[in-house]
Amino acid sequence: MHVSETMRTYSGPFLTQKGFIQAQLSVEGGSEESDIWGERGIGSIVDFEEGGAEGIPAIIVPTFYNAHTHTGDSVVKKVPSGTLAEIVGPNGFKHEALAKASEKEMIQALKGYLQDAIDTGIRDIVDFREGGIDGIRVIRTAFEEFEERLRLRIMSRPSQKKYDEWELNKLLSLSDGIGLSSYRDWNESLLGRIAQAAAKMSKPLSMHCSEDVREPIDSVIELGVHHLVHMVEATQDDFLVCVLEDIPVVVCPRSNMFFGKIPDIPGMLEAGLTPCLGTDNAMLSSPNMFREMEAAFRISRFKGEIDPLDILMMATWNPRKALNLPYCIGPSEPRDDSKEDYMILSQPRGDPAYDVVTRKAPDDVLEIVEW
Numbered sequence: 001m002h003v004s005e006t007m008r009t010y011s012g013p014f015l016t017q018k019g020f021i022q023a024q025l026s027v028e029g030g031s032e033e034s035d036i037w038g039e040r041g042i043g044s045i046v047d048f049e050e051g052g053a054e055g056i057p058a059i060i061v062p063t064f065y066n067a068h069t070h071t072g073d074s075v076v077k078k079v080p081s082g083t084l085a086e087i088v089g090p091n092g093f094k095h096e097a098l099a100k101a102s103e104k105e106m107i108q109a110l111k112g113y114l115q116d117a118i119d120t121g122i123r124d125i126v127d128f129r130e131g132g133i134d135g136i137r138v139i140r141t142a143f144e145e146f147e148e149r150l151r152l153r154i155m156s157r158p159s160q161k162k163y164d165e166w167e168l169n170k171l172l173s174l175s176d177g178i179g180l181s182s183y184r185d186w187n188e189s190l191l192g193r194i195a196q197a198a199a200k201m202s203k204p205l206s207m208h209c210s211e212d213v214r215e216p217i218d219s220v221i222e223l224g225v226h227h228l229v230h231m232v233e234a235t236q237d238d239f240l241v242c243v244l245e246d247i248p249v250v251v252c253p254r255s256n257m258f259f260g261k262i263p264d265i266p267g268m269l270e271a272g273l274t275p276c277l278g279t280d281n282a283m284l285s286s287p288n289m290f291r292e293m294e295a296a297f298r299i300s301r302f303k304g305e306i307d308p309l310d311i312l313m314m315a316t317w318n319p320r321k322a323l324n325l326p327y328c329i330g331p332s333e334p335r336d337d338s339k340e341d342y343m344i345l346s347q348p349r350g351d352p353a354y355d356v357v358t359r360k361a362p363d364d365v366l367e368i369v370e371w
Contacts, residue, residue, distance in 0.1 A: 007046075009055030010344055013352035015062065017317050019309060020352050024052020025060065027344075027369050045342070045371035057347040059356060061312065062340055063123035063368060064289040065319040068229050068250040068278025071127050072135065075101045075109035076283035084212045084259045088281060090161075090185055097283075098130065103138060109282075110142035114150060117287040120362045121343045124151045125287075126250075126278065126325065128179035128206075128229075132159025132167060136174045153325045155179025155206055163190055168197050176325060177204035177226065183215045195223040204325065210234040212259075217241050227323060229278070231268075232261045239271035248322035249273055251314075253296040255280035265296060265311075266304035274322045277314040289315050293357045309353040341370050 007028050014023035030043035076097040080087045087093045101109075117125060129135045136156055143152055156175035158167060172178070178198050180186060186194075198205040204226030209215055211230035217238040220228070227248040231238065242249055251263040268275045279285045279292050293311050300306040346364040349355050 008043075010058040010060065011053050011055040012058045012060065012348050014060045015312070015316065015352075017321070022051050022053065023060070024049045024055055025371075026055075027367070030367060030369075042341075043367060043369045045369055048371070058366065059345040059348045059352050059360075060342050061345065061356060062316040062320070063343050064121050064315050065124040065276070065323075066117065066122050066278055066287055066289060066315075067126050067276035067319040067323060068252055068280055069125055069127045069287065070130070070281045071110055071113050071125070071139065072098060072106065072130055072282070073284075074113040074282035075106045080258075080283060087259075090181070094281070094283065095130075106138050107142045110139060111145070113282050113287060114143065114146045118146065118149050120286075120288045120290065121365050121368070122150070122287060122289060123341050123368075124153070124319070126153040126155060126179075126319075126323070129154050129156050129175065132157070133170055133174065134159070136171070153177075155204075157181075158194070161186060161190065163193050165197075168194065169201075172198060172201045172203050175203075177206060180205070180207045182208045182211055183220050184213070188219075191223060199224055210238065211256075211261075214238075221245050221247065226325075227276075230256065230263065232256050232263050234264075236267055236271060239268055239273055243272040248276060248319075250276045250278045250319075251296070252278045252280035252285075252292075253299055254285040254292055257295065257299060258284050262299050262302055263296075264303045265300045265314075266306050269306075269310055270304075274318050275314050276319040276322060277311075288362065290356075290361050297357050307353070308351070308357040311357050312353045339370055341368060343368055 007026055009026045011024040013020040025045050026047035027043040028046045073094060076094060080093055082093060085092060129139055136154060154175040155177050156171040157179055178194060195205050205223060206227045207225055208230055209220055209228040210233040214233040221241060225247060227250060229250045231249050249268060251265060253263055256263055265275060277292055277296060279287050293315050297306060297308055297311045344366040345360055346366060
Protein backbone atom coordinates (compact mmCIF):
# COMPACT_ATOMS: atom_id res chain seq x y z
CA MET A 1 0.00 0.00 0.00
CA HIS A 2 1.50 3.35 -1.07
CA VAL A 3 0.67 6.16 1.31
CA SER A 4 1.07 9.74 0.14
CA GLU A 5 2.26 12.68 2.20
CA THR A 6 -0.96 14.60 1.42
CA MET A 7 -3.83 14.94 3.86
CA ARG A 8 -6.31 12.06 3.78
CA THR A 9 -9.53 11.51 5.69
CA TYR A 10 -10.99 8.24 7.00
CA SER A 11 -14.28 7.55 8.72
CA GLY A 12 -15.83 4.53 10.34
CA PRO A 13 -15.78 2.48 13.56
CA PHE A 14 -13.01 3.66 15.92
CA LEU A 15 -12.02 1.38 18.81
CA THR A 16 -11.77 3.13 22.19
CA GLN A 17 -11.07 1.47 25.55
CA LYS A 18 -14.84 1.17 26.02
CA GLY A 19 -15.69 -0.13 22.55
CA PHE A 20 -16.37 1.20 19.08
CA ILE A 21 -17.61 4.69 18.27
CA GLN A 22 -18.25 6.28 14.89
CA ALA A 23 -15.51 8.75 14.06
CA GLN A 24 -13.87 10.73 11.30
CA LEU A 25 -10.16 11.54 11.32
CA SER A 26 -7.68 13.29 9.08
CA VAL A 27 -4.12 12.02 8.67
CA GLU A 28 -1.10 13.99 7.54
CA GLY A 29 2.39 12.78 6.69
CA GLY A 30 3.49 9.25 5.95
CA SER A 31 5.58 7.61 3.30
CA GLU A 32 5.51 6.45 -0.30
CA GLU A 33 7.22 3.22 0.72
CA SER A 34 5.35 -0.08 0.39
CA ASP A 35 6.11 -0.98 4.03
CA ILE A 36 3.15 0.21 6.15
CA TRP A 37 5.69 2.09 8.28
CA GLY A 38 8.02 3.36 5.56
CA GLU A 39 11.46 4.89 5.86
CA ARG A 40 10.19 8.38 6.72
CA GLY A 41 7.92 7.28 9.51
CA ILE A 42 4.16 7.19 9.82
CA GLY A 43 1.32 9.65 9.46
CA SER A 44 -0.25 11.58 12.32
CA ILE A 45 -3.90 12.16 13.14
CA VAL A 46 -4.30 15.93 12.95
CA ASP A 47 -8.08 16.16 13.22
CA PHE A 48 -10.63 13.93 14.97
CA GLU A 49 -14.40 14.23 14.98
CA GLU A 50 -16.66 11.81 16.83
CA GLY A 51 -19.65 10.91 14.71
CA GLY A 52 -18.17 12.18 11.46
CA ALA A 53 -18.89 10.16 8.32
CA GLU A 54 -16.93 11.92 5.56
CA GLY A 55 -13.89 10.18 4.15
CA ILE A 56 -12.57 6.80 3.08
CA PRO A 57 -14.55 4.01 4.82
CA ALA A 58 -12.28 2.23 7.33
CA ILE A 59 -12.01 0.56 10.71
CA ILE A 60 -9.53 2.17 13.10
CA VAL A 61 -8.07 0.12 15.96
CA PRO A 62 -4.92 0.35 18.11
CA THR A 63 -1.89 -1.47 16.73
CA PHE A 64 -1.53 -5.02 17.98
CA TYR A 65 0.23 -5.86 21.24
CA ASN A 66 1.66 -9.40 21.11
CA ALA A 67 1.74 -10.19 24.82
CA HIS A 68 3.74 -13.43 24.73
CA THR A 69 6.34 -14.72 22.29
CA HIS A 70 9.41 -16.90 22.11
CA THR A 71 11.01 -15.17 19.13
CA GLY A 72 14.20 -17.23 19.38
CA ASP A 73 12.27 -20.31 18.27
CA SER A 74 12.05 -18.80 14.79
CA VAL A 75 15.40 -20.45 14.01
CA VAL A 76 13.80 -23.91 14.39
CA LYS A 77 12.73 -25.09 10.93
CA LYS A 78 12.06 -28.78 11.52
CA VAL A 79 8.43 -29.84 12.05
CA PRO A 80 7.86 -30.35 15.81
CA SER A 81 6.57 -33.75 16.87
CA GLY A 82 5.72 -35.17 20.29
CA THR A 83 4.08 -34.11 23.52
CA LEU A 84 4.28 -30.67 25.06
CA ALA A 85 7.06 -31.82 27.39
CA GLU A 86 8.95 -33.49 24.54
CA ILE A 87 8.79 -30.40 22.32
CA VAL A 88 9.16 -27.39 24.62
CA GLY A 89 10.07 -28.92 27.97
CA PRO A 90 13.57 -28.86 29.51
CA ASN A 91 16.03 -30.73 27.23
CA GLY A 92 13.26 -31.23 24.67
CA PHE A 93 13.16 -30.81 20.89
CA LYS A 94 13.15 -27.01 20.99
CA HIS A 95 16.11 -26.59 23.32
CA GLU A 96 18.17 -29.13 21.40
CA ALA A 97 17.51 -27.20 18.18
CA LEU A 98 18.40 -23.87 19.79
CA ALA A 99 21.65 -25.29 21.13
CA LYS A 100 22.68 -26.39 17.62
CA ALA A 101 21.87 -23.07 15.89
CA SER A 102 24.67 -20.62 15.16
CA GLU A 103 24.42 -17.00 16.25
CA LYS A 104 24.27 -15.91 12.60
CA GLU A 105 21.35 -18.26 11.94
CA MET A 106 19.52 -17.01 15.03
CA ILE A 107 19.94 -13.34 14.14
CA GLN A 108 18.77 -13.92 10.57
CA ALA A 109 15.70 -15.84 11.78
CA LEU A 110 14.89 -13.17 14.37
CA LYS A 111 15.05 -10.41 11.77
CA GLY A 112 12.59 -12.29 9.59
CA TYR A 113 10.24 -12.79 12.52
CA LEU A 114 10.37 -9.15 13.58
CA GLN A 115 9.68 -7.98 10.03
CA ASP A 116 6.68 -10.31 9.90
CA ALA A 117 5.45 -8.77 13.16
CA ILE A 118 5.67 -5.27 11.69
CA ASP A 119 3.93 -6.32 8.48
CA THR A 120 0.98 -7.72 10.44
CA GLY A 121 0.33 -4.55 12.44
CA ILE A 122 2.21 -5.33 15.65
CA ARG A 123 3.81 -2.46 17.55
CA ASP A 124 4.49 -4.10 20.94
CA ILE A 125 6.04 -7.48 21.79
CA VAL A 126 6.71 -9.26 25.09
CA ASP A 127 9.44 -11.83 24.50
CA PHE A 128 10.39 -14.66 26.84
CA ARG A 129 14.11 -14.79 26.08
CA GLU A 130 16.01 -18.00 26.68
CA GLY A 131 19.80 -18.27 26.54
CA GLY A 132 20.76 -16.07 29.47
CA ILE A 133 22.96 -13.04 28.75
CA ASP A 134 23.88 -14.34 25.28
CA GLY A 135 20.19 -14.59 24.44
CA ILE A 136 19.68 -10.92 25.27
CA ARG A 137 22.70 -9.91 23.20
CA VAL A 138 21.42 -11.83 20.17
CA ILE A 139 17.94 -10.28 20.25
CA ARG A 140 19.41 -6.80 20.74
CA THR A 141 21.61 -7.30 17.68
CA ALA A 142 18.71 -8.50 15.55
CA PHE A 143 16.48 -5.70 16.82
CA GLU A 144 18.76 -2.79 15.88
CA GLU A 145 17.10 -2.10 12.52
CA PHE A 146 13.58 -2.27 13.97
CA GLU A 147 13.95 0.04 16.97
CA GLU A 148 11.83 2.85 15.56
CA ARG A 149 8.99 0.55 14.55
CA LEU A 150 8.65 -1.90 17.45
CA ARG A 151 8.68 -1.77 21.23
CA LEU A 152 10.21 -4.91 22.69
CA ARG A 153 9.92 -6.11 26.28
CA ILE A 154 12.60 -8.68 27.07
CA MET A 155 11.70 -11.12 29.83
CA SER A 156 15.01 -12.89 30.37
CA ARG A 157 15.83 -16.20 31.99
CA PRO A 158 18.90 -17.73 33.71
CA SER A 159 20.93 -19.91 31.36
CA GLN A 160 20.85 -22.80 33.84
CA LYS A 161 18.59 -23.91 36.67
CA LYS A 162 21.02 -22.97 39.39
CA TYR A 163 21.58 -19.79 41.38
CA ASP A 164 24.20 -17.48 39.91
CA GLU A 165 23.93 -14.09 41.59
CA TRP A 166 26.17 -12.30 39.07
CA GLU A 167 24.27 -13.65 36.05
CA LEU A 168 20.87 -12.94 37.61
CA ASN A 169 21.74 -9.33 38.42
CA LYS A 170 23.19 -8.86 34.94
CA LEU A 171 20.04 -10.29 33.35
CA LEU A 172 17.87 -7.94 35.36
CA SER A 173 19.98 -4.94 34.43
CA LEU A 174 19.85 -5.76 30.70
CA SER A 175 16.21 -6.80 30.39
CA ASP A 176 12.72 -5.66 31.34
CA GLY A 177 12.19 -8.52 33.76
CA ILE A 178 12.25 -12.30 34.22
CA GLY A 179 10.15 -14.77 32.22
CA LEU A 180 10.30 -18.35 33.48
CA SER A 181 8.97 -21.67 32.25
CA SER A 182 6.41 -23.57 34.32
CA TYR A 183 6.53 -23.52 38.11
CA ARG A 184 7.16 -27.26 38.28
CA ASP A 185 10.31 -26.92 36.15
CA TRP A 186 12.12 -25.04 38.92
CA ASN A 187 13.38 -25.76 42.43
CA GLU A 188 11.23 -23.86 44.93
CA SER A 189 14.26 -22.42 46.74
CA LEU A 190 15.73 -21.19 43.45
CA LEU A 191 12.40 -19.66 42.44
CA GLY A 192 12.30 -17.76 45.72
CA ARG A 193 15.78 -16.32 45.20
CA ILE A 194 14.98 -15.30 41.63
CA ALA A 195 11.78 -13.62 42.81
CA GLN A 196 13.66 -11.75 45.54
CA ALA A 197 16.29 -10.52 43.09
CA ALA A 198 13.61 -9.28 40.67
CA ALA A 199 11.72 -7.51 43.45
CA LYS A 200 14.91 -5.89 44.74
CA MET A 201 15.54 -4.34 41.32
CA SER A 202 11.83 -3.52 40.84
CA LYS A 203 11.63 -5.74 37.74
CA PRO A 204 8.56 -7.88 36.97
CA LEU A 205 8.62 -11.67 37.28
CA SER A 206 6.38 -13.56 34.86
CA MET A 207 5.86 -17.28 34.41
CA HIS A 208 4.13 -20.00 32.45
CA CYS A 209 1.51 -21.58 34.66
CA SER A 210 -0.82 -24.59 34.38
CA GLU A 211 -0.03 -25.10 30.70
CA ASP A 212 0.21 -28.90 30.78
CA VAL A 213 -1.02 -29.77 34.29
CA ARG A 214 -2.64 -27.71 37.01
CA GLU A 215 -0.02 -26.04 39.20
CA PRO A 216 -0.43 -24.67 42.76
CA ILE A 217 -1.69 -21.16 42.17
CA ASP A 218 -1.13 -20.05 45.77
CA SER A 219 2.57 -21.01 45.61
CA VAL A 220 2.92 -19.22 42.28
CA ILE A 221 1.22 -16.08 43.61
CA GLU A 222 3.54 -16.00 46.64
CA LEU A 223 6.44 -15.35 44.27
CA GLY A 224 4.98 -11.94 43.49
CA VAL A 225 4.39 -12.67 39.81
CA HIS A 226 3.52 -9.80 37.50
CA HIS A 227 1.58 -11.90 34.99
CA LEU A 228 0.99 -15.54 34.07
CA VAL A 229 0.92 -17.27 30.70
CA HIS A 230 -1.50 -20.00 29.50
CA MET A 231 -3.52 -21.18 32.56
CA VAL A 232 -5.10 -23.83 30.30
CA GLU A 233 -5.39 -26.41 33.10
CA ALA A 234 -6.34 -23.82 35.74
CA THR A 235 -9.73 -23.91 37.45
CA GLN A 236 -12.34 -21.19 37.85
CA ASP A 237 -11.11 -20.78 41.44
CA ASP A 238 -7.58 -20.21 40.11
CA PHE A 239 -8.93 -17.48 37.81
CA LEU A 240 -10.65 -15.84 40.78
CA VAL A 241 -7.39 -15.86 42.75
CA CYS A 242 -5.72 -14.03 39.87
CA VAL A 243 -8.55 -11.50 39.83
CA LEU A 244 -8.24 -10.89 43.58
CA GLU A 245 -4.46 -10.52 43.32
CA ASP A 246 -4.74 -8.35 40.18
CA ILE A 247 -2.55 -10.68 38.11
CA PRO A 248 -3.12 -10.58 34.33
CA VAL A 249 -3.20 -13.76 32.25
CA VAL A 250 -1.93 -14.12 28.68
CA VAL A 251 -3.37 -16.88 26.48
CA CYS A 252 -1.93 -18.34 23.27
CA PRO A 253 -4.70 -20.38 21.60
CA ARG A 254 -2.85 -21.57 18.47
CA SER A 255 0.01 -22.92 20.57
CA ASN A 256 -2.42 -24.60 22.97
CA MET A 257 -4.33 -26.11 20.04
CA PHE A 258 -1.11 -27.62 18.69
CA PHE A 259 -0.90 -29.63 21.90
CA GLY A 260 -4.59 -30.56 21.89
CA LYS A 261 -5.65 -28.02 24.51
CA ILE A 262 -8.17 -25.16 24.63
CA PRO A 263 -7.89 -22.16 26.98
CA ASP A 264 -11.12 -21.25 28.75
CA ILE A 265 -11.38 -17.63 27.63
CA PRO A 266 -15.13 -17.35 28.42
CA GLY A 267 -14.38 -18.68 31.91
CA MET A 268 -11.61 -16.11 32.39
CA LEU A 269 -13.92 -13.29 31.35
CA GLU A 270 -16.69 -14.59 33.60
CA ALA A 271 -14.27 -14.60 36.54
CA GLY A 272 -13.42 -10.97 35.88
CA LEU A 273 -9.98 -11.38 34.34
CA THR A 274 -8.70 -9.06 31.62
CA PRO A 275 -6.99 -11.66 29.40
CA CYS A 276 -4.35 -10.72 26.85
CA LEU A 277 -3.32 -12.48 23.65
CA GLY A 278 0.07 -13.77 22.48
CA THR A 279 1.34 -15.95 19.65
CA ASP A 280 3.85 -17.96 21.76
CA ASN A 281 6.53 -20.17 20.16
CA ALA A 282 7.75 -18.91 16.80
CA MET A 283 8.36 -22.47 15.60
CA LEU A 284 4.65 -23.25 16.13
CA SER A 285 2.96 -20.02 15.06
CA SER A 286 3.70 -16.88 13.08
CA PRO A 287 3.36 -13.52 14.86
CA ASN A 288 0.13 -12.92 12.93
CA MET A 289 -2.36 -11.57 15.47
CA PHE A 290 -5.21 -11.72 12.95
CA ARG A 291 -4.82 -15.51 12.91
CA GLU A 292 -4.46 -15.63 16.69
CA MET A 293 -7.65 -13.64 17.23
CA GLU A 294 -9.63 -15.79 14.83
CA ALA A 295 -8.39 -18.97 16.51
CA ALA A 296 -9.21 -17.52 19.94
CA PHE A 297 -12.73 -16.60 18.87
CA ARG A 298 -13.55 -19.92 17.21
CA ILE A 299 -12.19 -22.25 19.87
CA SER A 300 -13.76 -20.18 22.67
CA ARG A 301 -17.13 -21.34 21.43
CA PHE A 302 -16.22 -24.83 22.68
CA LYS A 303 -16.31 -23.31 26.17
CA GLY A 304 -19.28 -20.96 25.82
CA GLU A 305 -20.50 -17.81 24.12
CA ILE A 306 -17.92 -15.16 23.31
CA ASP A 307 -18.18 -11.60 22.03
CA PRO A 308 -15.68 -10.89 19.22
CA LEU A 309 -15.10 -7.48 20.80
CA ASP A 310 -13.61 -9.23 23.85
CA ILE A 311 -11.15 -11.03 21.58
CA LEU A 312 -10.18 -7.83 19.78
CA MET A 313 -9.59 -6.12 23.13
CA MET A 314 -7.22 -8.97 24.10
CA ALA A 315 -4.95 -7.99 21.19
CA THR A 316 -5.19 -4.22 21.64
CA TRP A 317 -6.32 -2.40 24.78
CA ASN A 318 -6.16 -5.21 27.37
CA PRO A 319 -2.36 -5.68 27.37
CA ARG A 320 -1.79 -1.93 27.29
CA LYS A 321 -3.88 -1.56 30.46
CA ALA A 322 -3.27 -4.82 32.29
CA LEU A 323 0.42 -5.47 31.64
CA ASN A 324 1.62 -1.86 31.72
CA LEU A 325 5.19 -2.95 30.94
CA PRO A 326 7.93 -0.43 30.13
CA TYR A 327 10.41 -1.39 27.42
CA CYS A 328 14.20 -1.32 27.38
CA ILE A 329 14.65 -1.22 23.61
CA GLY A 330 12.48 0.54 21.09
CA PRO A 331 11.96 4.03 19.71
CA SER A 332 14.73 6.43 20.67
CA GLU A 333 12.23 9.08 21.76
CA PRO A 334 10.65 8.34 25.17
CA ARG A 335 7.05 7.23 24.85
CA ASP A 336 4.43 9.90 25.42
CA ASP A 337 1.71 8.03 27.32
CA SER A 338 -0.88 10.45 26.02
CA LYS A 339 -0.24 9.19 22.48
CA GLU A 340 -1.19 5.91 20.83
CA ASP A 341 -0.59 4.14 17.53
CA TYR A 342 -3.50 3.04 15.37
CA MET A 343 -4.07 0.82 12.35
CA ILE A 344 -6.28 1.98 9.53
CA LEU A 345 -8.01 -1.12 8.18
CA SER A 346 -9.94 -1.44 4.94
CA GLN A 347 -13.67 -0.86 4.55
CA PRO A 348 -15.83 -2.45 7.27
CA ARG A 349 -18.22 -5.28 6.43
CA GLY A 350 -20.87 -5.60 9.08
CA ASP A 351 -20.03 -5.73 12.79
CA PRO A 352 -16.52 -4.19 13.07
CA ALA A 353 -15.23 -6.46 15.85
CA TYR A 354 -16.44 -9.60 14.10
CA ASP A 355 -15.01 -8.29 10.83
CA VAL A 356 -11.53 -7.64 12.27
CA VAL A 357 -11.42 -10.88 14.26
CA THR A 358 -12.68 -13.29 11.60
CA ARG A 359 -12.17 -11.65 8.18
CA LYS A 360 -9.40 -9.09 8.21
CA ALA A 361 -5.79 -9.96 7.33
CA PRO A 362 -2.45 -8.12 7.05
CA ASP A 363 -3.32 -7.04 3.49
CA ASP A 364 -6.21 -5.03 4.94
CA VAL A 365 -3.83 -2.73 6.89
CA LEU A 366 -3.83 0.51 4.91
CA GLU A 367 -1.38 2.33 7.17
CA ILE A 368 -0.20 2.93 10.71
CA VAL A 369 -0.80 6.35 12.26
CA GLU A 370 -0.08 8.01 15.59
CA TRP A 371 -2.25 10.25 17.71
